Amino acid sequence: MAIIGQKMYQKLFEAGKKLQETKIDGFTLVSFLYLWLMYFFAEQHLWSQALPGILIAAVLLFQRKRVPANISAFMPILAGVYLLEPYYTVIKQLNIPSLWEREVLVLPYVVLVIFIRQCLRGQYAEITKAIQWGVLIIVSLILIQDGLASNTIYDAIILGSLSLFSMIAGMFLHIKSYFFVGTGILLLNVFLQTRPYWGVMPWWVYLLIAGLILITVASFNEWHKQKMQKGELTFISLFKEKVINEMKRWD
Incomplete structure (x- = not known):
């Protein structure tokens, strides 16, 4: 019919x-x-x-x-x-392994958002971009929660691989959401998975690390300020300007 x-x-x-x-x-x-x-x-x-x-x-x-x-x-x-x-x-109806169960459930929404943006071809760009950011962040948090709940090396490898793939896709396609969400999740995954190692250090080690970071930042800031007063550009300024200009061309 x-x-x-x-x-x-x-x-x-x-x-x-x-x-x-x-x-x-x-x-x-x-x-x-x-x-x-x-x-x-x-x-x-x-x-x-x-x-x-x-x-x-x-x-x-x-x-x-x-x-x-x-x-x-x-x-x-x-x-x-x-x-x-x-x-x-x-x-x-399928017997999905528990290792892949959460990924199979949530990753189709990422594919759906990509499909929607392809169909609209630039229409409602700001709305679809915001939706894409939201879906990527929510899916990433769900996968992180699943990885922490099972707390296995295989979940860490899967999450790290997906994050790395998202970063690479963002770099090649010039899409900020893929790159930044992938980078953030990769760093967070490394931070959380290594917690058994850095979480048992004595308190004075954390105090020493924080002090070294503060001294380094203050020294670099003073050096950068002196260079700027002399009219000289530091490599950090050039790098920051280059990165900002490049990011403005990304979607």
């Missing part, structure tokens, strides 16, 4: 001057009802449980050229969001 609707109607809905002239693709609308009814006939076979959601997402995707141009980009997004339903239906 969805195929017949596409052949008989150019648009999903066309408003006319009179009510009688209004055209609605009833074939496609009824096809969604049939696809929804498939959920009540799902068998124990895994493919039969995922099939209704996949077909609904496919029909939604096919409507992208049959709706007004200002909302056509949202049809693939809607299809992508709905694909999460068959995905989690399949995942629920």
